[in-house]
């Protein structure tokens with residue numbers, strides 16, 4: 001796959017580059033440019049049915065944990081396919097989500113936040129997934145929190161090659177109270193990497209999403225779509241079920257439960273509707289694997305309250321996503337040290 005040769009710079013910093021102390025006049029220019037960036041909405045190509053008019057390509061979303069990659073993926077796809085939580089490290093798998101708009105099919109790849117703190121087998125597997133995801137794509141969205149660039153961001157950036165066009169997604173702009181600080185910060189980012197464009201935005205702001213899609217579109221090659229127009233993800237319902245359990249698990253246990261806890265789907269059976277007008281039934285059995293007895297008690301909660309709630313919230317959401325009736329059984333097992341054991345990490349479905 002090759003991206004179009006012409007890499008249009010959405011934001012041109014050449015005039016201001018090299019000015020370490022931002023002069024008032026430069027600051028004004030930068031502010032105007034930032035305003036321009038935020039307001040401009042490039043137009044997406046118009047719908048067309050001919051295969052020769054189609055564009056299609058892979059867009060990888062990378063960044064350190066907790067910068068908003070899954071939130072961005074869900075917003076770009078238009079539906080929840082990747083789990084999100086306040087706790088860093090919720091995303092463990094490479095997930096593709098599709099969005100077909102006008103003539104263009106965007107195929108997004110979400111990646112786990114690049115882990116540098118611990119060198120256990122689980123983290124090695126997560127890091128390999130990130131490196132695999134950035135090779136051979138048409139466009140990379142490198143996500144950071146607007147106004148911040150930490151050593152952890154730098155380590156992810158170091159993984160990205162120079163040949164694939166990369167957009168700097170300065171996310172969570174809504175959290176930045178001093179907008180005037182953003183333009184000089186963007187200017188400092190020009191020294192870090194040859195970014196094709198700068199996109200200050202909020203994954204949570206619905207208006208920013210069409211703007212980003214339109215920016216991404218021009219980097220995708222002209223070629224026929226790979227998926228049907230209405231397909232959203234290539235992940236199975238079984239996978240979505242395990243991701244949903246994991247999301248509820250982390251949401252409902254807060255910061256107490258270590259991220260090494262995981263979910264295995266032991267049974268996933270589908271029964272056709274019994275009568276006309278009824279929905280099909282999904283019978284699912286899931287095991288939550290934790291490292292210690294104390295974690296097990298935490299997941300089960302007082303009189304089983306917490307695990308009941310995890311099950312109930314998963315079921316309600318999965319019924320909506322899968323358009324089916326769901327019967328869900330859940331268990332909690334203790335397997336100490338699983339995240340340090342490579343064979344076990346593989347047996348739990350990590351690459």
Ligand SMILES: Nc1nc2c(ncn2[C@@H]2O[C@H](COP(=O)(O)OP(=O)(O)OP(=O)(O)O)[C@@H](O)[C@H]2O)c(=O)[nH]1
Nearest residue numbers: 066067068069070071088089090091113202203204
């Ligand atoms: N204020 C604000 N919060 C955001 C925005 N985007 C994401 N978040 C929040 O940031 C937190 C982390 O978001 P995720 O989408 O799970 O982040 P991630 O980068 O996928 O995290 P990992 O799975 O750990 O790699 C969640 O609480 C999101 O609600 C944004 O634009 N503005």
